[in-house]
Amino acid sequence: MSLTNNTPEPQVQSLFKRIAGNYDRMNNLISLGTHKHWRKVAMAKLAVKPGSFVLDLCCGTGDWTIALAKAVGPSGQVVGLDFSKDMLAVAKKKIAAAGLNDRVTLVQGDAMDLPYDNDHFDVVTIGFGLRNVPDANQVLREMHRVVRPGGQVASLETSQPTQPVVKLGWKVYFKLIPMMTKLAVHNYQDYVYLERTAAEFVNAKKLAEMYANAGFKQINYQTFDMGAAAFHSARKSYTEK
Template identity: 35%
Template sequence: MTQERAPSDQPQPATEDTTHFGFRNVARSQKAGQVAEVFHSVAGKYDMMNDLMSMGVHRLWKRFTIEVSGVRPGQRVLDIAGGTGDLTMKFSDLVGPGGQVVLADINASMLQVGRSRLMDRGYAGNIEYVQADAEHLPFPDNSFNAVSIAFGLRNVTDKDQALRDMTRVLKPGGKLLVLEFSKPANPLLSKAYDFYSFNALPLMGQLVAGDSGSYQYLAESIRMHPDQDTLKGMMEAAGLVHCKYHNMTGGVVALHTGIKP
């Protein structure tokens, strides 16, 4: 569990051997394990907490992502950090029986929750489940027409490496979609968002999931994530072209897209 902090607390800069885990610095080799503990803790209540934390708006953010994806029947899609399968479900409908969707997640607990949820809803034939690290994807080059990662990139230790590997597995002309919490453009909204994140989220986590520390980490990880223009530049550096972003809910969330040339 992370110790609660006020939003005014400032994290220490990471070093060559460390990286941010929320506002704390940890050894780079330890971050994936600590993130895994967080999501193992919250897996069972993940969907309920998403609805509570976003007041249901996360469904609109994901719907927009699906609309922008351009996914068509017969295509192959990789949904990284797919968790409980919200995007995978929609992609499965789009690609149809002639296509395939791979739901990948580094966390076994989240992957199991996603598999059970989708199978309970009758999704089976065109979905594959793979436990995978976004930095080292176990797929050949040029494998997918689209790759998505929703609310997962901020938890990755080496985001640049992950973006390069996502680009590697895309087919030429394929699209990467990165849906993630970002930086509100309006200063008043930013202050209100900080207050909500550092006060309401841990409280809801404690009341609903019995775990305030994991939701404190989630709030801190949002603050540490690159802003919209920085992430756009990282995607371009990874080899993508036509990179752009769409702010939603005043920039609280942004959808970044890029094309593999």
């Protein structure tokens, strides 16, 4: 399993610029709508408190950012960070429509080199972004750096089924994804890339080990749909200053 994404960053930037307008539609199609359930479970397990200061990395079109903003309430703040200005433009419209401009700030930035001080946020999340960054381990280290001692981090990400029959079935399904997108939005090659990053990313157990290597404690994870996706959560030790 690959821990790094070797596709040049400008190419990835260009890809997300092309797919931004159809990203939500295709997410619903590819996951058969189950990503909404995954996020609901993640939010329940995170139990974000009102008034919290949250960073949502690789926020894309803002779905998890919006859920977090509702959880922190009027007294809290959420920063949504993404490297694609086109994805952020979609997120901006959705956040405004949800009436959450008072508690959300959108920032174009690099998840591997965050423009924030150490021990800055109460909660840091990343949804379906680890597999698309050049170095997932570096992103986890940055998450560890900017979350406060005792603070919580979490990720939602595609994963790898471990049961052989299920694993074979998911491989077949992932191979169909580019064809589905070609029929739906006439965009084949971009989703070949996204299919590849999903198929090559690590399984849930390995990702938990990566969390540990980044310095996190109290690491827990839950898989969804026979291993198709996984939610991980962890904390930064109170003893780290």
